[in-house]
Amino acid sequence: MAYILPLLLALAYGIVSMRFSVWRTKSMLDRKSRPLRDPAIARLTDAMAAALSLPAITVHVFEDDMVNGLAGPDGRIFITRGFLKRMARGDVTPEEIASVIAHELGHVALGHSRRRMIDFTGGNVVTMVLAGVLNRVLPGIGLMIANFIAGAVRAKLSRRDEFEADAYATALLIKSGIGAGPQKSLFAKLDRLTGSHGAGGMEWLRSHPQTAERIAAIEANEARWAADQAKAALRQPV
Numbered sequence: 001m002a003y004i005l006p007l008l009l010a011l012a013y014g015i016v017s018m019r020f021s022v023w024r025t026k027s028m029l030d031r032k033s034r035p036l037r038d039p040a041i042a043r044l045t046d047a048m049a050a051a052l053s054l055p056a057i058t059v060h061v062f063e064d065d066m067v068n069g070l071a072g073p074d075g076r077i078f079i080t081r082g083f084l085k086r087m088a089r090g091d092v093t094p095e096e097i098a099s100v101i102a103h104e105l106g107h108v109a110l111g112h113s114r115r116r117m118i119d120f121t122g123g124n125v126v127t128m129v130l131a132g133v134l135n136r137v138l139p140g141i142g143l144m145i146a147n148f149i150a151g152a153v154r155a156k157l158s159r160r161d162e163f164e165a166d167a168y169a170t171a172l173l174i175k176s177g178i179g180a181g182p183q184k185s186l187f188a189k190l191d192r193l194t195g196s197h198g199a200g201g202m203e204w205l206r207s208h209p210q211t212a213e214r215i216a217a218i219e220a221n222e223a224r225w226a227a228d229q230a231k232a233a234l235r236q237p238v
Helices: 004-031 039-051 081-088 094-109 112-137 142-175 181-194 211-235
Strands: 033-035 059-062 069-071 077-080
Touching: 004 033, 039 094, 039 142, 059 081, 069 094, 077 081, 077 094, 081 094, 094 112, 094 142, 094 181, 112 142, 142 181, 142 211, 181 211
Parallel strands: 059 077
Antiparallel strands: 033 059, 069 077
16 A cells, blocks of 8 residues: 555646646647648648548647647647748748648647657656665665656657657658658758757657658658559559
């Protein structure tokens, strides 16, 4: 019982914290966003909607000057005002914006928001267990080590989700006739657009994969799917 109660408290804290975070995020997005009205982007989202057999794909503008796209906890897709300003300046194309929308659609379709909620809640429990064990061996720094380990695990899971959403986007862009070229060209300029200036910090704690790794994965998927299509074509009767 001495061990079960703290675990239950940690689990309850994780659930409450995550639900509060979801509520706060949704409220902020409601306040600071509106539907996107852009004919060039709408033409591309219509093509993606047709590829998915959907009537339409609704995209919202999030009023923030950062360059980013995001999937809300309720499944809505957002592009920041900063991204649209860069498109207006000619720094990015509508097709590159469409690749971001496809990526965020991947997060929604693959259930990443729900999975991250589970990961966050479970991570709190794991952190508490590790801290309790490590504090016996390394008093005073056990919690610090446990937090580092939990952070590294969360980062690894986040990188996995990013690769999965990239793959979904590549498949959708190819199926909708846009192609994966804009996805790769956007990644090639992403560090400059976001001001990140390449890789920084410890690799273990990075929530997103390195840009070169993402482009390589996209190209590997393109090559594999092209080979699969070629094999399927050869099997067709003449």
